[in-house]
Amino acid sequence: MKTLVIGGTGTVGSQVVQRLLEKGYELRVLTTSKEKAAKLPAGVEPFIGSLEYTDTLEAAFEGIDKVFMLNAHTKNEIYQGLNAIAAAVKAGVRKFVYQSIHRARAAAYIDHFQSKVFIEEALKKSGLNYVFVCPNNFYQNDFWFKDSITKARLYNQPIGGIGLSRVDVRDIAEVVEKVLAIDRYDHQTIAVAGPEVLTGELTAAILSEHLGYEVSYIGDDLQVFKDAFSQWLPEWMVNNWAEMYDFFHNSGLAATPKELEQLTEILGHEPRTYRQFLNDYSNVFTS
Numbered sequence: 225m226k227t228l229v230i231g232g233t234g235t236v237g238s239q240v241v242q243r244l245l246e247k248g249y250e251l252r253v254l255t256t257s258k259e260k261a262a263k264l265p266a267g268v269e270p271f272i273g274s275l276e277y278t279d280t281l282e283a284a285f286e287g288i289d290k291v292f293m294l295n296a297h298t299k300n301e302i303y304q305g306l307n308a309i310a311a312a313v314k315a316g317v318r319k320f321v322y323q324s325i326h327r328a329r330a331a332a333y334i335d336h337f338q339s340k341v342f343i344e345e346a347l348k349k350s351g352l353n354y355v356f357v358c359p360n361n362f363y364q365n366d367f368w369f370k371d372s373i374t375k376a377r378l379y380n381q382p383i384g385g386i387g388l389s390r391v392d393v394r395d396i397a398e399v400v401e402k403v404l405a406i407d408r409y410d411h412q413t414i415a416v417a418g419p420e421v422l423t424g425e426l427t428a429a430i431l432s433e434h435l436g437y438e439v440s441y442i443g444d445d446l447q448v449f450k451d452a453f454s455q456w457l458p459e460w461m462v463n464n465w466a467e468m469y470d471f472f473h474n475s476g477l478a479a480t481p482k483e484l485e486q487l488t489e490i491l492g493h494e495p496r497t498y499r500q501f502l503n504d505y506s507n508v509f510t511s
């Protein structure tokens with residue numbers, strides 16, 4: 225029986241695919257892109273289709289036993305998620321692991337948090353055997369900020385002064401593999417977070433220590449963020465992210481000791497630190 229990975233060509237999904245292949249899974253990856261399909265690792269069955277087009281989904285889910293799904297940040301994220309759930313129910317999928325977001329209900333007024341709440345609720349009502357894997361802000365987001373970090377010596381993700389339990393995407397992939405394999409976590413919500421609470425200033429200080437030169441934090445002025453990022457991203461997305469950073473400024477997003485204890489038990493090791501991430505990917509920030 226095969227496992228279907230939805231989102232398997234992206235940041236988290238590519239790590240999930242790698243991890244599941246190492247564990248001997250037979251995988252099918254749904255992708256909208258022929259180019260990305262051609263670059264999937266050997267042994268993975270690509271399926272060209274889209275969660276936006278329901279007529280492709282029956283075949284995508286045929287013979288599928290387990291599913292891992294994350295949805296791209298789009299305006300129709302809920303529609304895409306619900307289409308996948310309907311197809312999974314029809315195909316008789318045995319387990320559905322869904323990547324949501326850490327504490328989505330705390331900020332459900334933000335579109336991409338609200339989408340996760342809707343999709344979680346739909347999964348609960350679907351009768352499928354589900355697990356919600358709920359990550360905090362990824363360390364790997366900092367790849368997007370590489371030029372600013374290394375050229376302007378500025379950390380420009382405005383995460384604020386209360387702090388987030390940011391997380392390594394490799395830990396998310398390990399959790400996905402574990403909860404797909406073991407039934408013990410069925411119907412549970414698993415927070416996936418890092419071991420330390422990182423503020424903007426602390427992130428810049430750790431980057432300075434790692435890189436050997438002073439990196440400054442950009443500060444919490446979200447108009448500065450909007451002006452900079454609207455050059456590259458659509459307005460709706462920039463506004464969505466600004467709302468999220470505003471939430472982080474006011475409330476932070478720190479994991480509880482109980483969440484970290486459960487995560488450590490699932491991983492079988494402590495979640496990776498930001499310093500570990502920088503050491504493991506030091507070529508990215510020095511090239």
Ligand SMILES: NC(=O)c1ccc[n+]([C@@H]2O[C@H](COP(=O)([O-])OP(=O)(O)OC[C@H]3O[C@@H](n4cnc5c(N)ncnc54)[C@H](OP(=O)(O)O)[C@@H]3O)[C@@H](O)[C@H]2O)c1
Nearest residue numbers: 231232233234235236255256257274275295296360361362
């Ligand atoms: N960044 C963070 O700090 C953070 C933290 C917590 C949660 N999240 C959540 O994580 C998710 C993003 O994960 P990511 O960064 O790994 O994603 P990503 O790198 O942006 O990749 C998106 C994936 O979605 C697939 N996709 C896009 N449109 C599709 C469609 N119509 N049908 C089927 N597949 C489609 C893409 O496949 P193709 O391009 O191959 O079609 C790709 O594999 C979002 O839901 C976000 O809210 C992010």
